Amino acid sequence: MGKETALKNYEDLKALAGREGATLFGVADVTAVKDRFYIEPKSAVEGLDYGISIGVRLSGRILETVVNEPTKLYAFHYKRINSLLDEIALKLGDFIQNSGYSALPIPASHVEDWQNQRGAVSHKMVGHLAGLGFIGRSALLVNPKFGAQARYTTILTDIPLKTDAPDNSNCGECCACVAVCPVKAIKKDVKDFNLMACRELLKTFANKPGIGHSICGICVKVCKGKF
Ligand code: SF4
Numbered sequence: 001m002g003k004e005t006a007l008k009n010y011e012d013l014k015a016l017a018g019r020e021g022a023t024l025f026g027v028a029d030v031t032a033v034k035d036r037f038y039i040e041p042k043s044a045v046e047g048l049d050y051g052i053s054i055g056v057r058l059s060g061r062i063l064e065t066v067v068n069e070p071t072k073l074y075a076f077h078y079k080r081i082n083s084l085l086d087e088i089a090l091k092l093g094d095f096i097q098n099s100g101y102s103a104l105p106i107p108a109s110h111v112e113d114w115q116n117q118r119g120a121v122s123h124k125m126v127g128h129l130a131g132l133g134f135i136g137r138s139a140l141l142v143n144p145k146f147g148a149q150a151r152y153t154t155i156l157t158d159i160p161l162k163t164d165a166p167d168n169s170n171c172g173e174c175c176a177c178v179a180v181c182p183v184k185a186i187k188k189d190v191k192d193f194n195l196m197a198c199r200e201l202l203k204t205f206a207n208k209p210g211i212g213h214s215i216c217g218i219c220v221k222v223c224k225g226k227f
């Protein structure tokens with residue numbers, strides 16, 4: 001299959017994603033990271049060597065309502081954006097299948113392994129490989145334009161596609177999120193990120209009336225991008 005076909009498929013899917021409400025679109029070669037997928041049996045992902053990463057921007061004004069904890073407005077927005085991402089992924093998957101190829105849409109927010117809090121595929125890993133951002137000090141995917149203020153989903157596929165290059169930039173001098181984390185989970189080096197401390201606080205927030213999800217939003221609010 002030629003480069004022209006791969007480019008046309010890329011452009012067609014990008015345009016469709018944009019029409020359906022996606023803010024960000026990129027394609028990763030996922031052949032080297034397939035062993036990190038939490039999908040069984042392995043035959044389900046055989047030949048699916050491309051990861052389409054779709055991002056939808058969060059509302060800056062809704063994030064303004066997050067001061068010391070997530071608000072009901074933010075919780076609703078978070079759920080709605082996940083639904084939108086899932087809808088876009090389904091429509092792209094349908095387009096791919098109608099073109100004679102395979103597509104495996106991964107839900108925007110779901111946990112396969114509760115013990116280790118792992119989803120079937122790390123959307124931020126695929127987003128990074130697809131050139132949509134880098135992993136910041138907050139362990140979130142940071143897009144140059146929107147910072148951490150976007151959510152992502154992934155479609156694994158075998159339709160021939162042009163691929164993007166990973167974004168290997170970094171936070172630079174910014175430390176905005178380090179100071180605001182209530183449990184000091186964010187450190188200068190993302191390798192030292194205290195996942196347990198973050199997870200415990202998110203569990204507390206999830207139990208608050210009207211929240212119901214492991215969300216926080218405090219570090220997301222200060223990570224505005226525009227690098
Ligand atoms: S989500 Fe909340 S608790 Fe977790 S690192 Fe960000 S600010 Fe800290």
Ligand code: SF4
Binds near residue numbers: 171
């Ligand atoms: S707020 Fe600054 S330091 Fe934190 S992840 Fe975003 S860019 Fe990096």
